[in-house]
Amino acid sequence: MVPLMKKALITGVRGQDGAYLSQLLISKGYEVYGADRSGDSGRWRLSELGIEGRVKDVCLDMLELSNIMDVLEKIQPDEIYNFAAQSFVTMSFEQPILTAEINAVGVTRLLEAIRKARPAARFYQASTAEIFGSTGPVTQSESTAFHPKSPYSVSKLYAHWITVNYREAYNLHASCGIMFNHESPLRGEEFITRKITSAVAKIRKGLQEKVLVGNLEASRDWGYAKEYVEAIWLMLQQPKADDYILATGESHTVREFVEAAFIAAGFKLEWSGTGLTEKGVDGITGKTLVEVSGDFYRPTEVDALMGNAAKAKEKLGWQPKTKFKDLVALMVEADIKRLEQQKMKNRRSSDKQ
Ligand code: NDP
Numbered sequence: 001m002v003p004l005m006k007k008a009l010i011t012g013v014r015g016q017d018g019a020y021l022s023q024l025l026i027s028k029g030y031e032v033y034g035a036d037r038s039g040d041s042g043r044w045r046l047s048e049l050g051i052e053g054r055v056k057d058v059c060l061d062m063l064e065l066s067n068i069m070d071v072l073e074k075i076q077p078d079e080i081y082n083f084a085a086q087s088f089v090t091m092s093f094e095q096p097i098l099t100a101e102i103n104a105v106g107v108t109r110l111l112e113a114i115r116k117a118r119p120a121a122r123f124y125q126a127s128t129a130e131i132f133g134s135t136g137p138v139t140q141s142e143s144t145a146f147h148p149k150s151p152y153s154v155s156k157l158y159a160h161w162i163t164v165n166y167r168e169a170y171n172l173h174a175s176c177g178i179m180f181n182h183e184s185p186l187r188g189e190e191f192i193t194r195k196i197t198s199a200v201a202k203i204r205k206g207l208q209e210k211v212l213v214g215n216l217e218a219s220r221d222w223g224y225a226k227e228y229v230e231a232i233w234l235m236l237q238q239p240k241a242d243d244y245i246l247a248t249g250e251s252h253t254v255r256e257f258v259e260a261a262f263i264a265a266g267f268k269l270e271w272s273g274t275g276l277t278e279k280g281v282d283g284i285t286g287k288t289l290v291e292v293s294g295d296f297y298r299p300t301e302v303d304a305l306m307g308n309a310a311k312a313k314e315k316l317g318w319q320p321k322t323k324f325k326d327l328v329a330l331m332v333e334a335d336i337k338r339l340e341q342q343k344m345k346n347r348r349s350s351d352k353q
């Protein structure tokens, strides 16, 4: 007898993690229902991975309980992965209430719907290392105290605890992955990594002169998103739900990221000046490639994050493989390749006219 396909519902499917998890679950033979709010933003990610037609489209908004209930009743998923979020820290200072509605209350809506319509489903919540803030020890583990430093991280801390609470109160199979930053060519360009790799690619191709950045000294534990979704899937395959740190255990500054990205594109960057007057200059031509702007500083900053993923390694058998410099290089290469493909496409269409 052919075993029944497992059904997975992924919210925020058109974001970075949703796209990679869809690809992984399709390769494992799942029937994947991809939920996102209305609109087309992010669809390019599924199409870049070549899976657009293989993910079943579901319209779901984290603001609307009746919509979420209907979706669960109709699909009856075995596994639910919640990636939907207003996920950008800077925006959360500008839209703190909407951020809380989507990221915090939205998760309560989803959990309530699961409790009522599909309590047997296994649930994953995308928690973030931002909930630690930067007052704790050098390395953060599952037992480190939380001190969120932005409306985004406060909303995610609520979501984290409400997930734990529904697990304890209603015995739901609900797990949180406390994920440190994870990046890829599919990362949104508002985040520093993709902002830099996209700009470096354009500078390499002569389409942009320089890039403006904020705090160069902030330090993050940057991993490769494609590997993180494997751990996320493994979490829901465990007999018992639990929470896990997902991290590489290495931390690098924004400055190091900028340097590595320019090196990957064949530049040698030299720094001069300090603070807001600091500049990154092309060591050969002397042209300014990087400038610092106060506009990209945040009212409160998380200075440094570095995670200890020993529990995920021990219990899930998961560990990240891609190293920092390789991650930066693969992102720069992907952005350069996109520009080259776009150029070819433009040339072909102008040849036709
Ligand atoms: P993205 O920002 O790429 O994706 C988030 C998705 O959620 C988007 O498709 C977005 O749609 C959707 N969304 C926003 N608002 C709503 C809403 N009201 N209803 C339904 N969907 C909505 O995030 P990532 O893929 O990078 O991250 C996945 C999750 O993991 C997020 O929850 C994020 O906060 C969390 N996380 C991510 C980390 C990282 O480094 N990437 C680190 C730690 C946690 P739209 O395009 O329309 O806005």
Ligand code: GDP
Pocket (backbone or CB within 6 Å): 089, 130, 181, 190, 191, 192, 193, 195, 212, 213, 214, 215, 216, 218, 219, 220, 254, 296, 297, 298, 301, 302
């Ligand atoms: P976050 O860790 O979820 O906030 O991910 P981001 O990629 O948005 O930011 C990572 C770090 O880079 C933070 O400490 C930011 O303050 C810092 N940073 C410095 N310059 C910039 C910038 O121009 N854009 C963004 N998004 N972050 C920047």
